Amino acid sequence: MQDREQFDQLVLPHLRAAFNLARWLLRSREDAEDVTQEALLRAFRFFSGFHGTDARAWLLQIVRNTCYSWMEKNRSMQSAVEFDESLHLSPLPGPEAQALAGSDRERLTKALEQLSPRSREVIVLRELEGCSYKEIASITAMPIGTVMSALARARARLHELLARPSSKEAVRDV
Amino acid sequence: MTCDDSRSVLHAYLDGELDAPRAAEFEHHLESCASCTRSLEAEESLRSSIQHARLYEPVPRGLENRIRRQLRESSVPFGGPKFALWRWLAATAALLLFVGVGWKALEKSRQGSEPSASIGALEIVDAHIRSLQPGHLTDVTSTDQHTVKPWFNGKVPFAPPVRDFAAEGYPLVGGRLDVLDGQTVAALVYGRRKHFISVFVWPEPSTEAEQSTGAKRGYQWISWKQDGLRFCAVSDTNRDDLAAFKNLFSR
Numbered sequence: 001m002q003d004r005e006q007f008d009q010l011v012l013p014h015l016r017a018a019f020n021l022a023r024w025l026l027r028s029r030e031d032a033e034d035v036t037q038e039a040l041l042r043a044f045r046f047f048s049g050f051h052g053t054d055a056r057a058w059l060l061q062i063v064r065n066t067c068y069s070w071m072e073k074n075r076s077m078q079s080a081v082e083f084d085e086s087l088h089l090s091p092l093p094g095p096e097a098q099a100l101a102g103s104d105r106e107r108l109t110k111a112l113e114q115l116s117p118r119s120r121e122v123i124v125l126r127e128l129e130g131c132s133y134k135e136i137a138s139i140t141a142m143p144i145g146t147v148m149s150a151l152a153r154a155r156a157r158l159h160e161l162l163a164r165p166s167s168k169e170a171v172r173d174v
Numbered sequence: 175m176t177c178d179d180s181r182s183v184l185h186a187y188l189d190g191e192l193d194a195p196r197a198a199e200f201e202h203h204l205e206s207c208a209s210c211t212r213s214l215e216a217e218e219s220l221r222s223s224i225q226h227a228r229l230y231e232p233v234p235r236g237l238e239n240r241i242r243r244q245l246r247e248s249s250v251p252f253g254g255p256k257f258a259l260w261r262w263l264a265a266t267a268a269l270l271l272f273v274g275v276g277w278k279a280l281e282k283s284r285q286g287s288e289p290s291a292s293i294g295a296l297e298i299v300d301a302h303i304r305s306l307q308p309g310h311l312t313d314v315t316s317t318d319q320h321t322v323k324p325w326f327n328g329k330v331p332f333a334p335p336v337r338d339f340a341a342e343g344y345p346l347v348g349g350r351l352d353v354l355d356g357q358t359v360a361a362l363v364y365g366r367r368k369h370f371i372s373v374f375v376w377p378e379p380s381t382e383a384e385q386s387t388g389a390k391r392g393y394q395w396i397s398w399k400q401d402g403l404r405f406c407a408v409s410d411t412n413r414d415d416l417a418a419f420k421n422l423f424s425r
Binding site (some may be wrong): 007008012016027032036144151 | 191216
């Protein structure tokens, strides 16, 4: 049972990172729970093939692939990648309220969830997980140069979404 | 550095991915360019609001335990995933050869081999280990043999003998169904001090060796035949206790 012990020591500590990535990719805690569980079991099955040093990147790669397979399977539910924000965004709060971290969190969550999965994952990996470009490249199977442009694009889109007033009138002409 | 160059490295600079000379070049450009400075500030402010918004999603309560439990259950016998395909094939080939050579001829040397031709020791030991997970030990929990025995009616196509040996230090705990190698078997559970003994019971044609014993993963097993049924007792209690239990059970 040496593999189990090694797996527990090397891989399980990154469960937090795994769940966080799955939650943002799938935009649902419930789905993320199922997919994380599935990904961890897959990781255990493939564990004999792990000879690297970066167990987090290795695990996140599996989590990412499991998420994409899941989205593929449940495409009908996920088809609205950029979903109808008029249904999801609450009216723009006043300037005082906006200053509060809580509302900032809500605004950011909604903006992040409106990004395409590819943009969302680079932001999550970079800003929440603190991954280097090299790690992001290995997790997402992108060339390193593409990581930077993907981040630039994702951030530009985030600025746009955050600057946009979220009332129905404003959304209509987009 | 022009503004175009600057924009192409701004994110790398922000993310600490520029080497020192290029970072210095970029900073030098910023000194004379208000527009690029504003762009960088905008990115820094976005980053800081992301960091302050506590977007990192906490792991749901119980998820880690659920995963650990599933890992335990899915652990491949023979010691995990490193047991590569070729070794499985080799093991299968060896088993076929073993059977082919003739079970009878090997009867005398069966100490420590397998409890039965159809079901391996590891499978039985693993089934016993699985049963020790919370909630898995028994389907019917009773120290009363007259409750446990009828419980098996209609669940398995044979009637396992069920007796309580509390007076001898092996109290009946209960019974459950298990599946070994695709075959539904009856399992009786007995206590021995702080240990549990699982007795797996299934019907078996009579060409098998009468008795064999062995140890796997720190668990002792002993297998015997009686009245057309194969019995295999597994426990982490010591070998003498298990042998005494077997004598009691088959008396």
